[in-house]
Amino acid sequence: MSIRVFIAEDQRMVRGALALLLDLEEDIEVVGQAGDGQEALNVIRQLQPDIALLDIEMPVLSGLEVAEKIATTVPTCRCVILTTFARPGYFERAVKAGVQGYLLKDEPSERLAEALRRIMDGRREVSPELVFGTVREANPLSQREQQILRLAANGSSSSDIAQQLHLSYGTVRNYMSEALNKLGARNRLEAIALAEEKGWISS
Incomplete structure (x- = not known):
């Protein structure tokens, strides 16, 4: 049975490339796409995919905001945040939102696909580069x-x-x-x- 994946990414070319690469995997099916956070949330509630790949920065609602809302409205959907670089505050918030994955957007497609399989097995996946980035700086502000x-x-x-x-x-x-x-x-x-x-x- 295929892993049903939804992709939310505001850059159309990146979204299309991700969908194309993941669709090449025999056990992964991209069931929908969206270009902004609110559209993503609406469609995810309808489709109820296994995994939602969410760009961290999108118009209307960010990937983190979508993940927080999905956690309470579509609990069967596992959320994976995609980002281009480490931001400590974002990582802390992603952990609080209960996301199952926090991955680099430019991961090789085979690594991303393997991470999605492990997430479906109940594991959490975080790109090592992002972990090191978050350890480097704690929020100094009260x-x-x-x-x-x-x-x-x-x-x-x-x-x-x-x-x-x-x-x-x-x-x-x-x-x-x-x-x-x-x-x-x-x-x-x-x-x-x-x-x-x-x-x-x-x-």
Whole structure:
């Protein structure tokens, strides 16, 4: 019996290449594809595939958001996150979402296919390169600093943030200053870019 695989990837060429390569495997069948997270979630709920291959960064909903929703609505579907490089915050969140695989997008097709078979056998699969990347750096930001940077990333000013979190303007500035120091950033825009790049302020 074939392993029924669904692929969610916003880059059409990458999605097509993945589908073509996996379809060459005798025991794997690609049953559907999507280009954004919301479309993926809708179709996965209908098709109920064995495995959902989810690009970590997609429009509308990220692969992590889709995995979190699938965990509660389609528990029989195993989620595998595909990424191009290690981001510690993303890996931590993927583990919390209960994903069965966290793999490099450019894995050789035979390694990817073998990983999918092992996942179907109940194992978890993580690319070694991604593990080493996550060990290298832990998130230095406190929960409050992450929260404030997230709000700033969404366009909120320090005054807006103070109002939303029921803090004084000075307290927000202190948290922001501390976050900048920890990240070695010169300003809030640089801090946001650094924290987002490492997945440290993913919602």
